[in-house]
Amino acid sequence: MSCSKGRQKIEKFFKFGSNSENCIVCIPEVLDGNYGMYVWPCSPVLAQYIWYQRSQLKGKTVLEIGAGTSLPGIVAAKCGATVILSDSSDYPQCLENCAASCGANNLSNITVVGIKWGQFTPELLNLQPVDIILGSDCFFETKDFEDIIVTVAFIMQKRPSTEFWCTYQERSSSRSIEYLLLKWGLECTEIGLETFEADSPTLAESTLPGNHTIHMYIMKKKISSDS
Numbered sequence: 001m002s003c004s005k006g007r008q009k010i011e012k013f014f015k016f017g018s019n020s021e022n023c024i025v026c027i028p029e030v031l032d033g034n035y036g037m038y039v040w041p042c043s044p045v046l047a048q049y050i051w052y053q054r055s056q057l058k059g060k061t062v063l064e065i066g067a068g069t070s071l072p073g074i075v076a077a078k079c080g081a082t083v084i085l086s087d088s089s090d091y092p093q094c095l096e097n098c099a100a101s102c103g104a105n106n107l108s109n110i111t112v113v114g115i116k117w118g119q120f121t122p123e124l125l126n127l128q129p130v131d132i133i134l135g136s137d138c139f140f141e142t143k144d145f146e147d148i149i150v151t152v153a154f155i156m157q158k159r160p161s162t163e164f165w166c167t168y169q170e171r172s173s174s175r176s177i178e179y180l181l182l183k184w185g186l187e188c189t190e191i192g193l194e195t196f197e198a199d200s201p202t203l204a205e206s207t208l209p210g211n212h213t214i215h216m217y218i219m220k221k222k223i224s225s226d227s
C-alpha cells in the first residue's frame, strides 16, 4: 500500500486463464469516496467474458464507458483490441484512475476520454466508430438508465453492428430497462455466467464477485423487420 497526496493507494491483481495461457492485470485503487476508484464485483465478471472471447477481440475497437478502474478495458487491450477508456468528464480523478490502470499494465496506446452519459459533447460526437462498448456496473442509479441507453444507441448509429457488453449487479428486483430498450431500438440477450465459468464467488483469483447476483447482457441495435 502507498500514499500519494494524502490518499492511500492499493494494487489489486487479477489472473484470467490457466497457468499455460493467462492474462495478469494490476489495478490501482485509491481509498476515496468516489464510485470510480474501486473495482466493483461486476468488473471481473465482464473481464472474464472478454478473456473467453479473446480470439474475436484482436483488431477490434473497444470503448469502455463508466470505466472507473477499467479492469475490462485493460483485459480487452491485453487481448489485442484498440481500447478507449471513458468515465464522466465531471470526475477528473476517475479519468486519472483510468490512466493509472493503463500505466500499471504498461499499456501506452490507450486513449482516455471524458464521456458523460446522455451528454452530446464533442468527445462523444467525434468518437470513432467502435465494435464493442463495455459497461461494468453502470446501471446502478435508476436516474442514469436512460442516459446510458441514449449514449449507447447514439454510438451504435455510427456502426450498426456495434455490441454493448455489460454486467449488471441486481440491487432491486423491481428495476427494468425493457421499456428503454424498446424506446431506443435495442435488443438484449442474457449470457449465462456458467457459459464462461463466471458463476463462482471467486474469479480471476479475486473474491470480489462473492455472493452478489450479477448478470451479463449483450445489447444490439434492433433490426426492424420492415427495413
Ligand SMILES: C[S@@+](CC[C@H](N)C(=O)[O-])C[C@H]1O[C@@H](n2cnc3c(N)ncnc32)[C@H](O)[C@@H]1O
Binding pocket: 035, 036, 037, 038, 039, 040, 041, 042, 043, 065, 066, 067, 068, 069, 070, 087, 088, 089, 091, 094, 115, 116, 117, 135, 136, 137, 138, 140, 144
Ligand atoms: C459503480 S461504478 C463502476 C466502475 C467500474 N466500471 C467497475 O465496475 O469497477 C460506476 C462508474 O460510472 C461512472 N459514472 C457515474 N455517473 C456517470 C455519468 N453520468 N457518466 C459517465 N460515467 C459515470 C462513475 O465514475 C464510476 O466509474
